[in-house]
Amino acid sequence: MKTFNFIIGVISFVALSFTGNNAFAQLTLPRVSQQASVSQKVGITTITINYSRPSVKGREIWGKLVPYGMKNLGFGTAKESPWRAGADENTTISFSDDVSIEGKPIKAGIYGLHIVAYENSDATIIFSNNSTAWGSFFYNPKEDALRVNVKTKPINNEELLTYDFSKVTPTSTTVSLKWSTKEIPFKIEVPVTKIVMNNIRKELQNSPGFSNQSWIQAANFALNNGGDLNKALDWINKAISGQFYSKKTATNLLIKSRILAKMGEQDASIKILDEASSMANKRQLNAMGYQMLNQKQNDLALKFFKLNVKNNPSDPNCYDSLGEAYKIIGNKKNAIKNLKKALSLNPPANVKANSEKLLRELGVKI
Structure with a gap:
């Protein structure tokens, strides 16, 4: 009799298990959709x-x-x-x-x-x-x-x-x-620029704000993506001299110059570029020269290209860029002189191709 009651009890427990809280439990099976x-x-x-x-x-x-x-x-x-x-x-x-x-x-x-x-x-x-x-x-x-x-x-x-x-x-x-x-x-x-600008403001208050590079990146983003130029100028100023991590470099001075130029402050922009030239490397001086050519500041462009040649007298690309600058401003004699000098220095293929193209345009047979 006790054995029978035990069996009935087990059956009742199993039945309750399927009719209690687990009544709607389902197996995990693949869906049709x-x-x-x-x-x-x-x-x-x-x-x-x-x-x-x-x-x-x-x-x-x-x-x-x-x-x-x-x-x-x-x-x-x-x-x-x-x-x-x-x-x-x-x-x-x-x-x-x-x-x-x-x-x-x-x-x-x-x-x-x-x-x-x-x-x-x-x-x-x-x-x-x-x-x-x-x-x-x-x-x-x-x-x-x-x-x-x-x-x-x-x-x-x-x-x-x-x-x-x-x-x-x-x-x-x-x-x-x-x-x-x-x-x-x-x-x-x-609205990507708006979202990124708002996010930059927040991130600069956190750990990225302790890196000089973050402030440079922030200013550069605002400059190149239609952001608030006043905020970009504030950020690059902080990268230059505004905070304990700041350091004046050719890179951040170049960005500041571009921001000022975009704001219409040409004289201030040129002054900053002139300061940057004493710290700039070969690539940066080249970029500065072309920037001035684009702004029709031919005398300043020649100054930067000539400084690059002085600093790097055996680099064919420096002569190629100086020759191109002379060609753009209409000084054929000095253009030919510097482009031939570039070719005499065993230039890489891209520089050689550019110098030869410019010389042909100037009527020189290669």
């Missing part, structure tokens, strides 16, 4: 899409499996639902910084991604503040963060639903959903 994630950086901004990938499997997709327009799905709280833009849970898209989609701004964050396709080539992309719902069954238009209208494109059959970043530029990307015979693209634009 595989999960996927794609990501792209634009500048320092990360864009990520998480979705499930259904297959066509010979079915008619557009207008059938994915109905045109909004539809009552017969379940959940939504009276009308868009397509979930994938399978199973919400398709989500996230932005690590504020961006614009089809010209409309949207804040950094994670959004549920939904699509309304129409029978013509129109579609509406919906970015919902609700990113944790299951599909579109609980879609609420009041939770929309943004809607944009786009045009679809016909494509050859794409068996697996696919998201990719079909175009990428330094400040934008185009996301394309491709499935069956239709592509639905939308453009994301990123």
Whole structure:
């Protein structure tokens, strides 16, 4: 009798185990629609899409499996639902910084991604503040963060639903959903310079701020990417003499000169360049000479090129650059003299080719 009661007790325990807290536990098995994630950086901004990938499997997709327009799905709280833009849970898209989609701004964050396709080539992309719902069954238009209208494109059959970043530029990307015979693209634009400038301000208050090179990089970025020139000047001044890690070098003086020139302060820019010339290496002096040629400061350009020849009397490239400068300003005699000198010093192939080209242009037979 005790043995029978023990067996009954074991059976009851096993039964309770399957009807208690673990009643909805499931095995981990492969999904029919595989999960996927794609990501792209634009500048320092990360864009990520998480979705499930259904297959066509010979079915008619557009207008059938994915109905045109909004539809009552017969379940959940939504009276009308868009397509979930994938399978199973919400398709989500996230932005690590504020961006614009089809010209409309949207804040950094994670959004549920939904699509309304129409029978013509129109579609509406919906970015919902609700990113944790299951599909579109609980879609609420009041939770929309943004809607944009786009045009679809016909494509050859794409068996697996696919998201990719079909175009990428330094400040934008185009996301394309491709499935069956239709592509639905939308453009994301990123204010890269603004984001990077804000990030630099923060990073300079942390460990990167204890490196002279960080302040130089910050000023150089602002100079070359349309950033705030006043801030760029402040940063390069700190790199030169503003902080305990500062050090005056030809490199940071050259950057300061370029910043001042871009701000329209030509006299101050030239004064800084003149100071930098005493510290500049061969490459830097060459760059300074060409910078002055571009600014039509021919006398100063010649000064820098001649100083480079004086400092490096056996370097053919220095003579080649001086000869080119004379050619540009119209002094044929001295141009030929220095270009021939460059060729006499057994120059590397690129310098030889440039000197010979310039001499031919001056009417000299090679």
